[in-house]
Amino acid sequence: MMTSVPQTRRVTIADVAREAQTSTASVSYALNGRSGVSPATRERVLEVAARLGWSPASAARTLAGAGADTIGLVLAKDPRDLSVEPFYMQFIAGVEATLTSRSMGLLLEVAPDADAEAEAIRRWHMSRRVDGVLLTDLIPDDPRISVVSEGAIPAVVVGDPSVAAGLTTVWTNDAEAMQQAVEHLAALGHRRITRVAAPRRYAYTAIRDDAFEHAARAAGLEHDIVRTDLSPDSGAAAARTVLSSPRPPTGLLFDNDVMAVVALTTAHELGLSVPSDVSIIAWDDSLLCRLVTPGLTALGHDVVALGAHAARRLLDVIDGADPSTHQDATPTLQVRASTGRAPVEA
Amino acid sequence: MMTSVPQTRRVTIADVAREAQTSTASVSYALNGRSGVSPATRERVLEVAARLGWSPASAARTLAGAGADTIGLVLAKDPRDLSVEPFYMQFIAGVEATLTSRSMGLLLEVAPDADAEAEAIRRWHMSRRVDGVLLTDLIPDDPRISVVSEGAIPAVVVGDPSVAAGLTTVWTNDAEAMQQAVEHLAALGHRRITRVAAPRRYAYTAIRDDAFEHAARAAGLEHDIVRTDLSPDSGAAAARTVLSSPRPPTGLLFDNDVMAVVALTTAHELGLSVPSDVSIIAWDDSLLCRLVTPGLTALGHDVVALGAHAARRLLDVIDGADPSTHQDATPTLQVRASTGRAPVEA
DNA sequence: TTGTAGGCGTTATCAA
DNA sequence: TTGATAACGCCTACAA
Numbered sequence: 001m002m003t004s005v006p007q008t009r010r011v012t013i014a015d016v017a018r019e020a021q022t023s024t025a026s027v028s029y030a031l032n033g034r035s036g037v038s039p040a041t042r043e044r045v046l047e048v049a050a051r052l053g054w055s056p057a058s059a060a061r062t063l064a065g066a067g068a069d070t071i072g073l074v075l076a077k078d079p080r081d082l083s084v085e086p087f088y089m090q091f092i093a094g095v096e097a098t099l100t101s102r103s104m105g106l107l108l109e110v111a112p113d114a115d116a117e118a119e120a121i122r123r124w125h126m127s128r129r130v131d132g133v134l135l136t137d138l139i140p141d142d143p144r145i146s147v148v149s150e151g152a153i154p155a156v157v158v159g160d161p162s163v164a165a166g167l168t169t170v171w172t173n174d175a176e177a178m179q180q181a182v183e184h185l186a187a188l189g190h191r192r193i194t195r196v197a198a199p200r201r202y203a204y205t206a207i208r209d210d211a212f213e214h215a216a217r218a219a220g221l222e223h224d225i226v227r228t229d230l231s232p233d234s235g236a237a238a239a240r241t242v243l244s245s246p247r248p249p250t251g252l253l254f255d256n257d258v259m260a261v262v263a264l265t266t267a268h269e270l271g272l273s274v275p276s277d278v279s280i281i282a283w284d285d286s287l288l289c290r291l292v293t294p295g296l297t298a299l300g301h302d303v304v305a306l307g308a309h310a311a312r313r314l315l316d317v318i319d320g321a322d323p324s325t326h327q328d329a330t331p332t333l334q335v336r337a338s339t340g341r342a343p344v345e346a
Numbered sequence: 347m348m349t350s351v352p353q354t355r356r357v358t359i360a361d362v363a364r365e366a367q368t369s370t371a372s373v374s375y376a377l378n379g380r381s382g383v384s385p386a387t388r389e390r391v392l393e394v395a396a397r398l399g400w401s402p403a404s405a406a407r408t409l410a411g412a413g414a415d416t417i418g419l420v421l422a423k424d425p426r427d428l429s430v431e432p433f434y435m436q437f438i439a440g441v442e443a444t445l446t447s448r449s450m451g452l453l454l455e456v457a458p459d460a461d462a463e464a465e466a467i468r469r470w471h472m473s474r475r476v477d478g479v480l481l482t483d484l485i486p487d488d489p490r491i492s493v494v495s496e497g498a499i500p501a502v503v504v505g506d507p508s509v510a511a512g513l514t515t516v517w518t519n520d521a522e523a524m525q526q527a528v529e530h531l532a533a534l535g536h537r538r539i540t541r542v543a544a545p546r547r548y549a550y551t552a553i554r555d556d557a558f559e560h561a562a563r564a565a566g567l568e569h570d571i572v573r574t575d576l577s578p579d580s581g582a583a584a585a586r587t588v589l590s591s592p593r594p595p596t597g598l599l600f601d602n603d604v605m606a607v608v609a610l611t612t613a614h615e616l617g618l619s620v621p622s623d624v625s626i627i628a629w630d631d632s633l634l635c636r637l638v639t640p641g642l643t644a645l646g647h648d649v650v651a652l653g654a655h656a657a658r659r660l661l662d663v664i665d666g667a668d669p670s671t672h673q674d675a676t677p678t679l680q681v682r683a684s685t686g687r688a689p690v691e692a
Numbered sequence: 693t694t695g696t697a698g699g700c701g702t703t704a705t706c707a708a
Numbered sequence: 709t710t711g712a713t714a715a716c717g718c719c720t721a722c723a724a
Contacts, residue, residue, distance in 0.1 A: 010717085024717090024719090041693080056473055059717080063717080064717075080650075082436075083439065084633050089428050090425060093428055106454045107454075108452045110439050127401055291604070291607045292637075371710075374704085382709065403701050407701080409702075411703065
């Protein structure tokens with residue numbers, strides 16, 4: 001027997017109106033929970049709508065003036081880097097948590113660079129596909145900032161307010177986090193520490209650099225900063241160079257988890273043991289930090305919560321809130337086996 | 347001087363038509379590169395549109411019958427698990443690569459379970475927000491399958507065709523990959539191996555189970571399967587139990603990378619060295635596998651390419667292609683330091 | 693409280 | 709090749 005597909009034409013509010021013996025206006029009001037409809041009519045409409053399986057055509061809604069009920073997130077990263085850092089997926093999960101509760105959608109795009117990203121944002125806004133956008137990984141003089149400002153596009157920047165004048169920002173207190181890490185090493189008796197840092201082009205780099213130097217100076221520690229590109233290789237190279245210098249540091253602070261993990265291997269290869277010869281701290285606590293042996297002491301924060309927070313603020317901005325800056329929780333130090341008392345000087 | 351914001355009303359094709367001294371119909375044709383417009387008019391329209399900064403309102407397009415130019419992806423996973431597995435981010439990056447080239451968007455949602463995911467898909471489809479959906483991590487009798495089938499929603503399943511009858515699928519040949527891994531161990535002289543497996547509820551589990559047993563039997567190896575929930579803890583527990591049994595295996599195959607990594611530590615704690623006492627193989631090659639010491643031999647495949655492939659197939663389905671199954675590249679064994687010759691029997 | 697009608701921006705139909 | 713004009717589905721004055 002040939003069961004023909006019941007070629008279901010879309011159910012519209014006109015259908016509901018006819019069936020419920022009323023007008024489309026009343027149906028619209030009833031369905032949107034507004035006043036201006038008698039309880040009896042409202043109930044009848046709701047019942048009919050449910051029975052007919054009506055569901056709103058978002059395009060029609062948007063066209064009629066409502067928002068797109070969607071926010072956009074463009075990630076300007078190489079796919080390989082994206083997948084390496086658990087940050088993004090966690091952040092997205094957090095964003096979703098906020099969005100789902102308000103039944104909004106998330107439009108995603110992976111762009112090769114900040115310029116392409118700015119272009120995508122412009123397109124999205126012009127075509128009214130999104131009500132606002134979330135911006136991450138800002139760089140100095142970021143093209144996205146100008147697109148968003150000029151287009152008056154609702155946006156929230158995830159990062160330090162200093163790099164996004166006039167926009168709403170949500171940020172973690174990297175300076176305070178860095179101070180914690182340095183003080184942890186100082187308290188363990190370390191006198192010479194090195195920061196293995198991200199490239200200068202990231203806006204947060206300068207903030208962490210300054211905080212590192214400030215905290216080290218305050219604790220009276222010898223300190224140094226070496227620059228990397230955050231890759232495993234550059235982390236290994238930096239660790240090797242630093243640890244084989246004439247007066248190697250006894251404490252190392254890495255700007256991400258991946259470099260800290262490879263440094264474990266590098267130290268081992270140099271015949272140094274962690275933490276008795278050298279202590280290691282990672283930024284960005286992750287599964288990686290927990291799984292390796294010895295476990296890595298790391299600065300961790302709840303990225304899922306950060307994403308949820310940022311999304312919440314974006315919805316506020318979309319609703320017309322004025323630009324403002326919001327501080328998310330400060331990363332806290334998860335102390336594990338990779339940090340210990342400084343070795344006694346030879 | 348007060349530069350007032352130029353309260354820009356949207357530029358519509360009506361504006362373009364007026365300025366170009368023609369009708370909206372001609373403008374529409376010209377803008378969409380269709381025939382039916384004289385070259386002169388077309389050029390004039392294009393010029394005016396560019397000058398006025400026109401850009402299409404996607405809602406209007408969708409409402410007028412075009413597609414939504416968007417596909418949907420719902421991830422039914424706990425946020426923590428999502429971020430742990432690099433798979434999803436890589437997959438998304440691949441999907442994007444395909445989508446961007448056809449200027450389509452990706453709508454994302456993170457749902458708590460398969461039922462919520464099915465519901466999200468239904469909503470998306472009813473409201474015409476997406477033209478089709480990508481399905482991953484199928485479970486037996488998956489609710490998403492029925493939603494998609496009943497709603498005649500264009501969809502592509504990423505997984506084995508056996509669990510998604512009638513739908514287009516893109517899959518990797520897990521059976522052949524498993525065979526490679528088992529043969530690798532057999533060639534190294536191992537005679538007793540254990541598979542540390544995913545829960546039975548995942549559709550791929552049975553496929554890998556069967557392939558494992560088949561390959562082990564063919565190579566004349568003693569073999570066993572222990573079940574886990576893929577978490578680090580359950581991996582560690584499984585490794586500990588198996589390795590402290592009276593006649594422990596000399597080769598272990600894990601169903602993901604995370605468990606294999608913790609098994610490294612477990613083996614170490616039991617006084618066993620890898621690979622001289624026990625060889626370890628991981629499914630899902632990842633940064634994790636490369637970074638740990640010793641490096642983990644692992645089955646790896648190009649997930650970014652898989653995502654791109656799946657998205658391509660979905661676009662075909664949206665364009666009306668019949669259901670079909672497509673095999674993506676088979677995972678290949680990345681041999682590293684965690685596998686070696688079997689120890690000589692005591 | 694209810695219903696009518698116009699508008700949102702495009703696409704598609706159909707005369708001219 | 710053109711240009712009115714009618715959908716598309718919803719919202720919202722405005723009038724009854």
